Amino acid sequence: MRRRLFSLCIGACVVAMAACGIPAGGTSDSVTGSDGGSEEKAASVTIYVGTDGEYAEFPVEYTGERLETGQVPVTEVLSAMAKITGWNLDLADQIYSGKGGITVTFADTCTLLTADVSEEGDQAETAQRDQLVLDSVKKTLQCWAVDPDLGDPDAVAVWFCGPDGGDLVLAGTGITLSSTEPYTKFPSA
Numbered sequence: 001m002r003r004r005l006f007s008l009c010i011g012a013c014v015v016a017m018a019a020c021g022i023p024a025g026g027t028s029d030s031v032t033g034s035d036g037g038s039e040e041k042a043a044s045v046t047i048y049v050g051t052d053g054e055y056a057e058f059p060v061e062y063t064g065e066r067l068e069t070g071q072v073p074v075t076e077v078l079s080a081m082a083k084i085t086g087w088n089l090d091l092a093d094q095i096y097s098g099k100g101g102i103t104v105t106f107a108d109t110c111t112l113l114t115a116d117v118s119e120e121g122d123q124a125e126t127a128q129r130d131q132l133v134l135d136s137v138k139k140t141l142q143c144w145a146v147d148p149d150l151g152d153p154d155a156v157a158v159w160f161c162g163p164d165g166g167d168l169v170l171a172g173t174g175i176t177l178s179s180t181e182p183y184t185k186f187p188s189a
Contacts, residue, residue: 042061042062042063043061043062043063043066043070043071043072044059044060044061044062045059045060045062045072045076045077045080045144046058046059046060046140046143047059047060047077047080047081047084047136047140048136048139048140048143049081049084049085049132049136050132050135050136050139051131051132051135051136051186052135055136055139058084060080060084062076062080064076071144072144074095074097074102074141074144075091075094075095077140077141077144078091078095078137078140081136081137081140085133085136087111087133088109088110088111088114089106089110089111089133089137090106090107090109090110091104091105091106091107091110092105092106092107092108092161092162092163092164092165093105093161093165095141097145100157101156101157101158101159101182102141102142102145102156102157102158102159103158103159103161104137104141104158104159104160104161105161105162105163105165106160106161106162106163106168107163108163111129111133112130112133112134112168112170112171113162113163113169113170113171114171115129115130115170115171115172115173122172123172123173126170126171126172126173127170127172127173127175127186130170130172130173130175130186131186134160134177134183134186135186137158137160138158138183139153141156141158142154142156142158157182158182158183159179159180159181159182159183160177160179160183161179162179165179166179167179175187
């Protein structure tokens with residue numbers, strides 16, 4: 001069941017990526033303004049979708065403003081993930097990153113907080129979807145923070161919070177993720 005759900009989600013992501021017109025691939029050619037201004041190369045960021053160590057990779061080009069470090073802004077990374085997957089990844093606050101890791105505070109409109117589950121089978125599917133969302137966001141942000149070719153992304157801790165900055169209570173399953181402990185793996189219901 002889990003493999004089938006994973007395969008279905010990956011297939012849906014590929015279809016959504018093609019439908020949204022999100023370009024895939026590595027670094028693009030230089031873009032020169034019509035006034036002959038300075039050239040700006042597109043940055044590439046990889047979106048990871050999967051769970052339990054099995055991730056499909058979706059390289060996405062980005063040509064907007066970058067951080068002082070040259071990185072794509074983390075909100076743009078989540079925006080690209082939302083376009084690829086169809087998940088609502090609305091945030092209640094900015095994403096904080098620093099020496100301690102990365103903290104993500106989801107808005108009450110986020111996919112994780114809007115599930116309407118009435119049957120037990122639906123609850124199991126919702127839990128699998130929630131795990132897929134959380135594992136994908138965690139892996140993508142870790143690899144955004146630390147290039148896998150240069151370091152260990154798994155060393156970056158990621159915290160998930162609810163809209164008020166406290167614990168994240170997943171709708172439909174009632175599973176609570178502590179806002180004071182890094183997310184390591186999805187808890188059993």
